[in-house]
Amino acid sequence: MTSAPTVSHAADLLRELLGDRLLQPADANFPAAVTVWNGAVDRAPAMIARCRDVGEVAAVLRVARRCRLPLTVRVGGHDWAGRALRDGGLVLDLTGMREVEVDPAAGTVTVAGGVTAADVVAALRPYDLVVATGVVRSVGLAGLTLAGGYGPLCGRHGLALDNLLAAEVVLADGRRRPDPRARAVLGAARRRGQLRGGNPADVPGAPAAGRPRRDGHVRPGRGGRRAARLPRPARRRPRRADRDGRLPARPAG
Numbered sequence: 591m592t593s594a595p596t597v598s599h600a601a602d603l604l605r606e607l608l609g610d611r612l613l614q615p616a617d618a619n620f621p622a623a624v625t626v627w628n629g630a631v632d633r634a635p636a637m638i639a640r641c642r643d644v645g646e647v648a649a650v651l652r653v654a655r656r657c658r659l660p661l662t663v664r665v666g667g668h669d670w671a672g673r674a675l676r677d678g679g680l681v682l683d684l685t686g687m688r689e690v691e692v693d694p695a696a697g698t699v700t701v702a703g704g705v706t707a708a709d710v711v712a713a714l715r716p717y718d719l720v721v722a723t724g725v726v727r728s729v730g731l732a733g734l735t736l737a738g739g740y741g742p743l744c745g746r747h748g749l750a751l752d753n754l755l756a757a758e759v760v761l762a763d764g765r766r767r768p769d770p771r772a773r774a775v776l777g778a779a780r781r782r783g784q785l786r787g788g789n790p791a792d793v794p795g796a797p798a799a800g801r802p803r804r805d806g807h808v809r810p811g812r813g814g815r816r817a818a819r820l821p822r823p824a825r826r827r828p829r830r831a832d833r834d835g836r837l838p839a840r841p842a843g
Contacts, residue, residue, distance in 0.1 A: 597636050600657035600680065604639055607649055611686075613638040623683065624675055626664075627728075631672025635662075638681040644758065644766060647682065647703070652764035654680050665704050665730025684730070692717055698755060705731050722750040 604612045613620045614637050623638050636659070639650045654661045663682045664674035675681060687704035690713040699721055701710055708727035714720055724734050724741045731750070734741075739750020747753060758768045 597657070597659065597678075600653055600659055601637055603653045603657070604637065604650065604680075607646065607653075608639055608641075611640040611642075613640065624681075626667035626669075626672050626674055628670055628672050631675065633672065633675040633677050635675055635677070635679050635681045638664075638683050640683045640686050642686050644703075644760065647684070647760050648764040648766055650680070650682055651760060651762060654682075655763060663733075665733055666706055666728050668726065668729045669733070684732075692719070694719065701731055703730075703732050707731060707734070722747050722753045724750075 601612065601614065613623050615634065620638070623640075624633070624635060639646075641647045641650060651661070653659075660676050660679035661682060662674050662676045662679055663684065665684050667674050684702075684704035687702035688706075688709055689702040690705055690710055691700040692713055693699070694717040697719065699710060699714060699719075706727060707723040707729050710721055710731055711723065711727075720743065722739055722741055722743050723729075723731065724739065735750040735754055739752075741750065756768070758766060760766050
């Protein structure tokens with residue numbers, strides 16, 4: 591009976607694939623790479639794989655599966671529970687995948703898996719377009735979208751997930767699956783509980799609908815348009831009983 595592959599074996603395979611873009615605890619820049627938004631999170635992954643393209647993402651997933659390593663995905667690291675990190679696990683770091691392609695004629699934008707809200711807003715600004723994002727510039731757009739994606743434009747254009755047109759998904763076995771029905775598929779998966787902070791699937795590229803910027807100048811890190819104040823519903827004054835415990839009749843109308 592053969593023993594299970596070890597962390598060291600996975601490190602050898604990933605070092606051959608990524609070179610110095612594989613980070614381990616002994617590396618000088620490892621502490622910065624495991625720092626996330628919630629400073630209370632203190633976890634120690636075994637290694638971090640910094641990918642540059644979808645092919646590397648697929649290869650890292652295959653290594654993780656072969657070596658039975660728990661896997662997490664990290665972009666902006668804004669999950670409040672710090673689920674981008676896991677003790678003894680392999681972190682799939684997409685922060686180097688920052689490509690943004692804009693099709694102004696079609697009104698769409700295609701983003702790589704590591705793109706942040708600031709990246710996509712900056713790329714769309716010359717075309718006078720915006721896209722549904724959150725309100726913090728360093729949030730990863732893929733993770734935001736998988737979680738629904740609430741932001742300043744959702745009242746007019748819906749959630750970020752509502753604006754997702756398609757996605758290329760890398761499955762846990764490393765297979766790449768372009769899916770033009772991404773919004774329906776990901777939405778159904780989320781309702782079934784298959785999309786949680788554990789990052790069971792990776793979305794390294796996804797086109798989304800751009801919107802005319804006439805809705806207001808939206809900058810990540812600042813709020814969008816100020817929400818209109820809604821009128822409060824009218825309230826009836828409570829009826830008070832008299833000394834005998836009888837309630838007065840309600841007025842007509």
